[in-house]
Amino acid sequence: MPDTPEPAPAPPAAISRRRLLGTAGATGAAGLAAGATGGTLFGTAHAGSGTTPLTSVGSTAHPFHGPHQAGITSPLQAHGHLIAYDLDPGTDRRAAAALLRRWSATAAALMAGRGEEADGTHMSLDAGPCALTLTFGFGAALFDTLGLTDQRPTALAPLPEFSNDALDRSRSDGELFVQIGADDALVALAALRAVRRAALGTATPRWQMTGFNRTPGATAHPMSQRNLMGQIDGTNNPLPGDDDFDRRIFVPADGDPPWMAGGSYAVVRRIRMLLDTWEDLPVADQERVIGRRKADGAPLGGDTETTPVDLTALDDAGNPVIPVNAHVRVSSPETNDGAAMLRRPFSYQDGLLPDGAPDAGLLFICWQADPLRGFVPVQRKLDRGDALSPFLRHEASGLFAVPGGAAEGEYVGQALFEG
Amino acid sequence: MPDTPEPAPAPPAAISRRRLLGTAGATGAAGLAAGATGGTLFGTAHAGSGTTPLTSVGSTAHPFHGPHQAGITSPLQAHGHLIAYDLDPGTDRRAAAALLRRWSATAAALMAGRGEEADGTHMSLDAGPCALTLTFGFGAALFDTLGLTDQRPTALAPLPEFSNDALDRSRSDGELFVQIGADDALVALAALRAVRRAALGTATPRWQMTGFNRTPGATAHPMSQRNLMGQIDGTNNPLPGDDDFDRRIFVPADGDPPWMAGGSYAVVRRIRMLLDTWEDLPVADQERVIGRRKADGAPLGGDTETTPVDLTALDDAGNPVIPVNAHVRVSSPETNDGAAMLRRPFSYQDGLLPDGAPDAGLLFICWQADPLRGFVPVQRKLDRGDALSPFLRHEASGLFAVPGGAAEGEYVGQALFEG
Structure with a gap:
């Protein structure tokens, strides 16, 4: 099999294969440095070359344990899987808790590279x-199934129906939700398989x-x-450094229900x-639909992607520079009391539909402390007057409560199951 | 939208955005060097920073023009699409030639980064x-459709049926074949869309x-x-440096039919x-099915992945170290007069089948000067006695004549249409 293209030089933080496998001590990575780019590193001799470094693509690791689950503020990865599970008939609270314990152990091992x-x-x-x-979450139906109805967050109330929805219920909702992301397709798929194996006998994939x-x-x-x-996407996302980022995205420590603290x-x-x-559609028309330039994402009339959107600007003829139904205007945080959600999507491409149209688009995922202040008001406005809507079909929908991160020795959702 | 993970430093060969867009002269990349890894390069200011270098992932380019088409000996890419087209009713030779001309122009532009x-x-x-x-190819049916039956290579005779085949004919064969590969999913998909648009009114995707x-x-x-x-795959592939590589993989300059020279x-x-x-299956059993170790791909009883397979070795009990039906033995070039094909596959994962099983496996692609000396004899043997067969289902099949590369100013297949 031919080599993959020449990888980029290893950054100083690269970790070695031996360290990944835990077979070398702390000195296992000695001698690795940004300059170590040649020689056998990318040559043909690889058997036994246990200390060759990974590039940053391979070596980047996110901690499993922490106040929040990973996969929310983590940078977007190149590959993702979204899976919803329903509990198998007869599964009780104890069995569900055991599943979350297994999933947590699996996640901790895989995220550390112990595949x-x-x-x-x-x-x-x-x-x-x-x-x-x-990243693991719970759908509204789970709480009835497990006799935990009194623990169901009010924020899990069903989303309103939108006029442009054409939802396939078999690909919507679900009792358990798992989001997987990784920069390598085989690493992501190995995690998908491991999650599935850990669920055998307890829960079955719904979609x-x-x-x-x-x-x-x-x-x-x-x-x-x-x-x-082809549109630059996510420009106005709140940033983790923003003053009110945590308040917008995460349930506070004294939030309700208590088990969702940090979720x-x-x-x-x-x-x-x-x-x-x-x-x-000609590019100029596409740009008027969106309200941003295709090439660089700058708002129409603006300089760069990060130029604030000026919704008041008029052209020489006295018309709004950004059309009244442009996506960027209708979804603008300036008319929504600030963006209260973090968009973190994956694109998808599932081949061709029976009519020959591409089955492709966006696996839109947004994160918020409260859907009624995040997704819902924005989508309501978009549903009424967004010039982009005619080019979109909402085909599936889910809403999940994603608990806070697990501390060392704990599992995700422990506060719900044992609280 | 959050940053993607920190990219690796740019190699010296990195090319700049401006060079890609053709808006800067030969000095546009001045100042780029292996050391230019910090500062605004991976910071937040990116609008207008036209000379930031791509990493090797982005900057690697393969030439479109040459004696052979790209995508055969090119290193495997991270993303791939395979598409077969059938000509629309009434499409004649001239229209088909025009399509290949458009596809060639599209390929040349996209492969050079002029998306x-x-x-x-x-x-x-x-x-x-x-x-x-x-990479563009022709299926057997094309030649009848276009009145070119006398130009159809004998090598395009239908593959024999194998006992383990369960072929879906709607996902097999096709008059035209396109293979797309790229290390970025959006680049690969942009090419897929561009190929489709260039075919509108002339040919329609079959699969x-x-x-x-x-x-x-x-x-x-x-x-x-x-x-x-989880098995290391492709170890015994012929290598472009091998003496007889070209003879095994490519039709010679005086080959038959003449339009397939270099194909x-x-x-x-x-x-x-x-x-x-x-x-x-326990790993030890998996290894006996394959005949190689899981961890490093070494043949059972061997040291490393590249250790020659010793089919004669016996264990202490006098049994073959590599079982008689092990995949590596049955497919071994030592019993097939040398590997006369180059395997260059992609893995696939298309979700779940109705019974809940994963719809995943291998898009096996192999390249050879003559299928009757390459794929067919190997698959015949595998079909009879391969321990791996019970774990595989051949669901679709295609055989395509892939002409040689186009010279500057020419298009792929020109020697067929205008020869």
């Missing part, structure tokens, strides 16, 4: 953690979706993500894009 | 060429499959590819893996 511990296929052997994250984002290093501008309409709510929407129609 | 020239969505804006390749391989940099050992069974034949098989069953 050999938790993987029936071993397809992620050789690979580093590759920025893997696993499963697979998506992608840019490969790290594919662009000169690592910040820019483009969706499949967040995920809205998941499978949004198909009518790419055949969209691509027929 | 803005040939892309309705612009989803690959910002990105480098990312090792993109487009489409999407696959993946490792992300460059995900492993410490760039050589190793693992398939979804190759692609066998495409969608091979589903029964992963649920496979993963239930």
Whole structure:
């Protein structure tokens, strides 16, 4: 099999294969440095070369334990899987708790790059953690099933119906939700398989979706993500450094219900894009639909992607520079009391529909402390007057309570099951 | 939108955004060097920073023009699409030739990173060429349709039926074949869309499959590819440096028919893996099915992946170290007069089948000068006695004549249409 293309030099933080496997001491990475780019490192001799470093793509690791679950503020990964599970008939609270304990152990091992511990296929052997994250959540139906109705958050009330929805219920909702992200497809798929194996006999997949984002290093501008309409996406996301970021995205320590402290709510929407129609539109028209320039994401009339959107600007003829129904205007935080959700999507491409149209679009995922202040008001406005709506089909929907992160020795959701 | 993970430093060969867009002269990349890894390069200011370098993931480019088409000996990419087209009713030879001319122009532009020239969505804006390749081939039915039956290669005779085949004819064969590979998902998908748009009114997709391989940099050992069974795959592939590589893989300059000079034949098989069953097997049993160790790909009884397979070795009890039906023995080149095909697959994962089993496996693609000396004899043997067969389902099949590369100013297949 031919070599993969020459990898980039290893950054100083690269970790070695031996360290990943835990077979070398703290000095195992000695001698690795940014300059160690040649020689056998990318040559043909690889058997036994246990201390060759991974590049940053492979070596990036996110901690499993912490106040919040990983996969919410973690940088977008190149590959993702979303899966909803329903509990098998007869599964009780204790069995469900045991599943979350197994899933947590699996996630902790895989996210640390110990794939050999938790993987029936071993397809992620050789690979580093590759920025893997696993994130677990609970759907509204779980609480009735387990006799925990009094613990169900009011924020899990069903989302309102929107006029543009054409939801496939078999691909919506679910009692348990798992989000997997990684910068390598085999690492992500190994995690998907490990999650599935850990659930055998307890829960069965209800639906499963697979998506992608840019490969790290594919662009000169690592910040820019483009969706499949070619539009730079996510510009106005709140940033973890913002003063009120935590308040907007995470349930506070004294939040309600108490077991959701440090948690967040995920809205998941499978949004198909009518790419055949969209691509027929001249770029200038596409830009007026969005309200931003295609090339650099700058708002119409603005200089750069990060130029604030000026909704009051008029052109020489006295018309709004940003059309009244442009997506950026209708969804603008300036008319929504500030963006109260963090968008963290994957694109998807599932081949062709029976009519030949591409089955492709966005696995929209947004995170918020309260869906009624985040997704719902924005989507209500978009539903009424967004010039982008005719090019979109909302085909599936889910709303999940994602508990806070697990402390060392604990598992995700422990406060619900044992609280 | 959060940053993607910290990219690796740019290698000296990195090319700049401005060079990609052709808006700067030869000095546009001045000042780029291996040391230019900090500052605004990966910071937040990216609008207008036109000279920031791509990493090797983004900047790797393969030439479109040459004696052979790209995508055969090119290193495996992280993302791939395989598409077969059938000509629309009434399409004549001239219209088909015009399609190949458009496809060739599209491929040349996209492979050079000029995505803005040939892309309705612009989803690959910002990105480098990312090792993109487009490869075009012809199925047996094309020649009758276009009145070129006398030009059909004898090598395009239908493959024999194998006892383990369960082929879906709607996902097999096709008049035209396109293979797309790239190290970035959006670059690959932009090419898929551009190919489709160029075919509108001339040809319609018959089937489409999407696959993946490792992300460059995900492993410490760039050589190793693992398939979804976790097995290192492709070890005994012929290498471009081998004496008889060209003879095995490419039709010679005086080959028959003359328009196939420099071409190759692609066998495409969608091979589903029964992963649920496979993963239930203990690793030691998996290794006896394959005949190689899971961890490093070494043949049983051998030291490293590249240790020659010793089919004569016996264990202390006098039994073959490599079982008589092990995959590596049955497919071994030592009993097949040398490997006369180059395997260059993608893995695939298309979600769950109605029974809950994973719809995942291998988009097996092999390249050879003559399928009757390459794929067919090996598959015949595997079909009879391979211990791996019970874990595999061949679900789709295609055989395509892939002409040689186009010279500057020419298009792929020109010697067929205008010869």
